[in-house]
Structures are given as structure tokens and as C-alpha cells.
Amino acid sequence: SQELEQSPQSLIVQEGKNLTINCTSSKTLYGLYWYKQKYGEGLIFLMMLQKGGEEKSHEKITAKLDEKKQQSSLHITASQPSHAGIYLCGAARTGNQFYFGTGTSLTVIP
């Protein structure tokens, strides 16, 4: 089983709609990262959350890390076609390793 579970696996929304992607960990998170990937390309760093209850925003994307530090959500307001891609959450593991969720594929229909 995955240490980081993302939901939903895929999402199709109409342009202008809001959406939320969730990332749930089976262990306490010591740092949670969100990345975006265009198909067949590298990952682009979006945000990093460290503290329980922390919330960060970048343009129309907001990410939160819950108080118990085992779940994070990524919320996009008024989605645009440029938001389309694969969103991945990642977390640091003890021993200096890093692991990722399975990703959420987002399609935005104009």
C-alpha cells in the first residue's frame, strides 16, 4: 500500500469551477510538498507545508496541512485550462528519503 494516498485519482472539471485534491498519509507528516507535472515533463514545485494548521497560497492555488499533520488538501479556485496536469504530493521520510503519492490527473474543460 502507498504511504501517501491521493484522491481523487483523476478529476475533470469545467473551467471556472473550484476543486480540491486530498493527500492522506498513514504516518505523521514532517513536511508536505505539492508539485505539478505536465504529461511527459518534469515536476514543478508549488508549495511546502511544515506546521500543522499551516496554509499557503500561490495565485489561485491554496494548500493546507491539517492539525494532526496526516492530511493535506490542495484547493484550486476558478480553475483554468492552465491548471491542467498531474498534481503530486510528496513527503520527507526519516533517513533523508522522500516519497510521493500516486498523483491526481486534472483536466479542465474550456
Place this chain on the structure above:
Amino acid sequence: DGGITQSPKYLFRKEGQNVTLSCEQNLNHDAMYWYRQDPGQGLRLIYYSQIVNDFQKGDIAEGYSVSREKKESFPLTVTSAQKNPTAFYLCASSIGLAGGMYEQYFGPGTRLTVT
């Protein structure tokens, strides 16, 4: 421009051949990583390196080898022992190791197809 380069973008090999994927960074980062991405499985860590001449196995190191002779370079060799080598390979770097809460910067990836 600072960044990470991977070459080539697409690579084709016959089964049984070793192949080396290139990864170069000019960000002056100490840590570098190799990941493999398969459909529906996210990214999985193959190897990582904190400093020159030192590297550690990740979750799926079997069938792969790396070297870190220079700070800027972290090539990955996919050996014939890797049972299912066809995948998208991503290289990344960070100022320090991920456990120290440093974000990773990714290259554009190399898609390897072995037939």
C-alpha cells in the same frame, strides 16, 4: 539560467544492453536524486546522493547503478539486470537532503523504452 538537464529526452535500447542516463545541474546543489515514474504508481526513489563520492539506495535500487564523481553530475545506469526498465526517469536536486525540508528541483525527464 540555472537548472537541471537530462539527456536524451527519448532513449531506445535492446533488451540485455546497459544504458546510461545523464543528469547535470548547475544550481550548486549538494543533493541529487533519481526517480522512476510508471503509470498509476507515482514516483519511486532509485538512488540519492548527499555529497560527491557518496550515494544511497532508495526503494527500488535493484538493477540500477549510479556514480557521483562531480557535484554537478549524477548519471544513472540501467543494467540488464533490471527486469522492467521501460519507464520515465526523473532526476532532481536540492540544496540539502529532503529530510532537511528542502524542495527538490526536477529535470525534464528521460523516457526509456527497452524492447
